[in-house]
Every structure is written in structure tokens, then in C-alpha cells.
Amino acid sequence: ALILRPLATRKKIIKADRNQDKTGKAVGLVAGCVQQVIGKDINSASIRLLQRRGWRVHLLSEQACCGAVEHHLGKEALAEKRFRQNITDWIKHVDELGLEALIVNASGCGTMLKDYGHLFRVDESLAADACKISAMTRDIAEFLSEHRDVTENGEMEQVRVAYQSPCSMQHGQKIDTQPVELLRHAGFTVQELPEKYMCCGSAGTYNILQPAIAAELGTRKAACIDQADVDVVASGNMACMMHLRQFTDVPFVHTAELLDWATGGPKPF
Incomplete structure (x- = not known):
């Protein structure tokens, strides 16, 4: 059976620096639910990488599950509830903070977020926002590849x-x-x-x-x-x-x- 052992427990996740240059470009980091507990160093490394390249990083304040687990289990009502809440919460951050991308560093979560637009394509109340969230979602490797400047x-x-x-x-x-x-x-x-x-x-x-x-x-x-x-x-x-x-x-x-x-x-x- 799978034993949930922490991948790294050396430190707490570093927070996005409030003193970041406010003139720089901004991204949001979807820090995940499980990963915040057993993979904190992954998020910390991601923040340092992005900040080192001049991006302002905002940890999204509402860190609910992306809904992938319920979706995998066929619990569609619970999954849809999470999807809707995430879309509603995150689109506010996108607009208020001027985010250019939503960075994900767990590919399972990223795949789920990129599917929001398809799942809500016929929902008149959420279709536009869901498509926007999906279109803005980038795996961190994908994002860094698009903005490559690693020496x-x-x-x-x-x-x-x-x-x-x-x-x-x-x-x-x-x-x-x-x-x-x-x-x-x-x-x-x-x-x-x-x-x-x-x-x-x-x-x-x-x-x-x-x-x-x-x-x-x-x-x-x-x-x-x-x-x-x-x-x-x-x-x-x-x-x-x-x-x-x-x-x-x-x-x-x-x-x-x-x-x-x-x-x-x-x-x-």
C-alpha cells in the first residue's frame, strides 16, 4: 500500500515577497492541496525560480483542491462544486492582480485545470471564465520554456x-x-x-x-x-x-x- 511520506520537510513553503517590484509582470501559483503538505520544497523552488526571472508571484489565497481526485473517482457533483468555486475565486485574482498566467507544478492538477474550459463550454454563466482559466494555465516547465533565460x-x-x-x-x-x-x-x-x-x-x-x-x-x-x-x-x-x-x-x-x-x-x- 502507498504510504504518504513527505517528499521534503526541511522548511515551510516560502511566501511570495510582499516587497516584490510592483512594476514587474505577475503570475499566480496554484500551490495545490496535498503538495502544500508533503511537497513544500517544490512550491518554494518554483517561487524562487519565477522571482529570480523578474516575475511577481502571488499565491492564490483560496487553495482548494483542483477537483481532480473527485473527478477520477466519478464523484461528479463534488468535482463540479470544486470546479465552480475555483473558477469564481481565481478569476477575481486574475482580474484584480493582472495575472498573466496561472502556474501549476503538479501535472495532474494542470491537466485538470486545462480541462475546465471544455467542461463548462455550454454553461453560459461560467463558460467564458472557465475558458480563460484554462487558457492561462501553464505547467512551470511549459512556462519557463516559453520565457527561457536560464543561464x-x-x-x-x-x-x-x-x-x-x-x-x-x-x-x-x-x-x-x-x-x-x-x-x-x-x-x-x-x-x-x-x-x-x-x-x-x-x-x-x-x-x-x-x-x-x-x-x-x-x-x-x-x-x-x-x-x-x-x-x-x-x-x-x-x-x-x-x-x-x-x-x-x-x-x-x-x-x-x-x-x-x-x-x-x-x-x-
């Missing part, structure tokens, strides 16, 4: 990284090459895993509802990781990282944590 750090060449591509990112959002390109541009020696198209077994709530099959998939993915002989595995989805940690001793970190380290942040593993 290559030659010292990182000695760090061997395997990139694990989450299904929700490569299939759900069609974000495939950008994270690898960002890591290589930052100086890391990166290799993609064999069978990268295969699910690791996490799959939303699948690892809880179908633990035997999820474990088989996790073991298969972990074998690819162990054969790669790397120092660390980078991923864009905390759920994948948590699941795979059960099957290999190779440390897992988020792509944003490695990019943060390469540009002045703390070593994440």
Missing part, C-alpha cells in the same frame, strides 16, 4: 539526471521535450528513460484502488531507472514521485527544484 551552469554537467515523464504531462498536456531541454540548458546531463510512454502506476487514484497492478507498473518503471545509473530522477508530478519512491532508492526531485539549484537555490537531494 547554463557548467558545474551541473557532473549531475546525471533521468527524466520521468508523467502521463498527465506528456499525454494530457502534450508537454514532452520542454522539461528535458530546460534541464540540459541548465547544464545537467540528462537521459530519458526507456518506455517513457508507459504509466508508472500512480495514475491519480489508481495506485490506491488497484494497488497490485500499480505496483507492477511501478516496479517496471523503477527497473528502467535503476538501469540508467543516474544520481537523481526529475519529474513534473508529485504523485508519480511518491509512488515510484517505493520501488527504487534513487532520489526523486521535481524539475523545478533542479532548475532552482542550478540558478542559485539549495541542493534538493
Whole structure:
């Protein structure tokens, strides 16, 4: 069974600096619900990365679940309630703060937010706002790739990284090459895993509802990781990282944590 162990508990999530340059461009960070508890360092690294590049970062004050869990479980009434509340709350932030993007660093959540527009396409009261939220949502790797200015750090060449591509990112959002390109541009020696198209077994709530099959998939993915002989595995989805940690001793970190380290942040593993 999956044991919910913290990925990192060294510090509390850093808050967006209230003294940020008010003339800079602004983005909102959807910090997530579970991730705020067991993956705080991912959010902290994301904030540092964005601020280092001159973006004002606002943590959205209403940090409700994106609704993906209820949606996976077929609890559509509960999921729709979350969707509606998020759209209503977040569109206010977008307008009041002049946000140019909503940054997500958990690809499962990002895939869900990008689907809001489709889900409410025939709802006259929410269709426009839902489409706007979906259109503004960017995975952090996607956003950094669109605004790339990471300076290559030659010292990182000695760090061997395997990139694990989450299904929700490569299939759900069609974000495939950008994270690898960002890591290589930052100086890391990166290799993609064999069978990268295969699910690791996490799959939303699948690892809880179908633990035997999820474990088989996790073991298969972990074998690819162990054969790669790397120092660390980078991923864009905390759920994948948590699941795979059960099957290999190779440390897992988020792509944003490695990019943060390469540009002045703390070593994440």
C-alpha cells in the first residue's frame, strides 16, 4: 500500500515577497492541496525560480483542491462544486492582480485545470471564465520554456539526471521535450528513460484502488531507472514521485527544484 511520506520537510513553503517590484509582470501559483503538505520544497523552488526571472508571484489565497481526485473517482457533483468555486475565486485574482498566467507544478492538477474550459463550454454563466482559466494555465516547465533565460551552469554537467515523464504531462498536456531541454540548458546531463510512454502506476487514484497492478507498473518503471545509473530522477508530478519512491532508492526531485539549484537555490537531494 502507498504510504504518504513527505517528499521534503526541511522548511515551510516560502511566501511570495510582499516587497516584490510592483512594476514587474505577475503570475499566480496554484500551490495545490496535498503538495502544500508533503511537497513544500517544490512550491518554494518554483517561487524562487519565477522571482529570480523578474516575475511577481502571488499565491492564490483560496487553495482548494483542483477537483481532480473527485473527478477520477466519478464523484461528479463534488468535482463540479470544486470546479465552480475555483473558477469564481481565481478569476477575481486574475482580474484584480493582472495575472498573466496561472502556474501549476503538479501535472495532474494542470491537466485538470486545462480541462475546465471544455467542461463548462455550454454553461453560459461560467463558460467564458472557465475558458480563460484554462487558457492561462501553464505547467512551470511549459512556462519557463516559453520565457527561457536560464543561464547554463557548467558545474551541473557532473549531475546525471533521468527524466520521468508523467502521463498527465506528456499525454494530457502534450508537454514532452520542454522539461528535458530546460534541464540540459541548465547544464545537467540528462537521459530519458526507456518506455517513457508507459504509466508508472500512480495514475491519480489508481495506485490506491488497484494497488497490485500499480505496483507492477511501478516496479517496471523503477527497473528502467535503476538501469540508467543516474544520481537523481526529475519529474513534473508529485504523485508519480511518491509512488515510484517505493520501488527504487534513487532520489526523486521535481524539475523545478533542479532548475532552482542550478540558478542559485539549495541542493534538493
